[in-house]
Amino acid sequence: MAGANRAVRERGRVRRQLLLDGAVKVISEQGIGGVTHRSVAAAAGVPASSATYFFDSLDHLIAEAVRSAMDQELERLNGLNEIVSASDAPADRIVDQFIEHLRTAPDQHTVAQFEMYLFASRRPELQRQVAEIIDATKAVAAGALRLRGITDSSAAVALVALIDGFALHRVAVPSPEQLSSLHRALRALAIGYVALESAEVGAPKQV
The missing domain is CATH 1.10.357.10 (Tetracycline Repressor, domain 2)
Known part of the structure; x- marks a missing residue:
C-alpha cells in the first residue's frame, strides 16, 4: 500500500511539473494573457481537468509557473x-x-x-x-x-x-x-x- 501511495504521489508530481512547464511554454508563445487551464493542459499533453485539480486558479498556476x-x-x-x-x-x-x-x-x-x-x-x-x-x-x-x-x-x-x-x-x-x-x-x-x-x-x- 505504501508503495502504491508513493507511485501515485510521484505521478502527481510529474503531472504537476508538466503543467508548470506547459504554462511557461504558453507564456513564451502567447504571453501571460494566453494562459488558460485548457491551453496549459494542451501544452502539457494532459487532460484539461488536471490544471484545475492541481491549481486553485489561473493566478495560482501562473505564480507557480x-x-x-x-x-x-x-x-x-x-x-x-x-x-x-x-x-x-x-x-x-x-x-x-x-x-x-x-x-x-x-x-x-x-x-x-x-x-x-x-x-x-x-x-x-x-x-x-x-x-x-x-x-x-x-x-x-x-x-x-x-x-x-x-x-x-x-x-x-x-x-x-x-x-x-x-x-x-x-x-x-x-x-x-x-x-x-x-x-x-x-x-x-x-x-x-x-x-x-x-x-x-x-x-x-x-x-
Whole structure:
C-alpha cells in the first residue's frame, strides 16, 4: 500500500511539473494573457481537468509557473557560478562562459522570463523570485569581474543589464552577429572599468 501511495504521489508530481512547464511554454508563445487551464493542459499533453485539480486558479498556476521557471534559472546560474569561481582561465574565457550561458538558454525560457518580469512588477508577492534571479546573476558577474581586479559594485549591475538587454533583443529580432557583439561589449565594459578605477585611484582627492 505504501508503495502504491508513493507511485501515485510521484505521478502527481510529474503531472504537476508538466503543467508548470506547459504554462511557461504558453507564456513564451502567447504571453501571460494566453494562459488558460485548457491551453496549459494542451501544452502539457494532459487532460484539461488536471490544471484545475492541481491549481486553485489561473493566478495560482501562473505564480507557480513563475517560481518554477525562476528556480530552474537559479540552478543554471549556480552552475555558471561554480565554473566561474573554480576557473583559473584568463578573463576572456570567463566572458566566454557568460556568452555560452546566454546561448544555451532555451528561447522559450528567455521569452517567458521577460514576460514574468513584467507580470511580477504588478504582483509584489512574486517580486522576491525575480529579485533572487537578478541578485544571483549579479553575484556571478561580480565574481567574474573580481578576477580582473574590478571591485566596483556598479560594474556587476552594468554587466547584468548589458546581458539582459542583448538577451531581450536576441529573442525579439534574432541575429547571428549579436553574440559576437555582446562578447566585444563585455570586454569593453571590463576594460572601461579597469581604466576608470585606475584613473580614480590616481586622481587628486576633492576638498
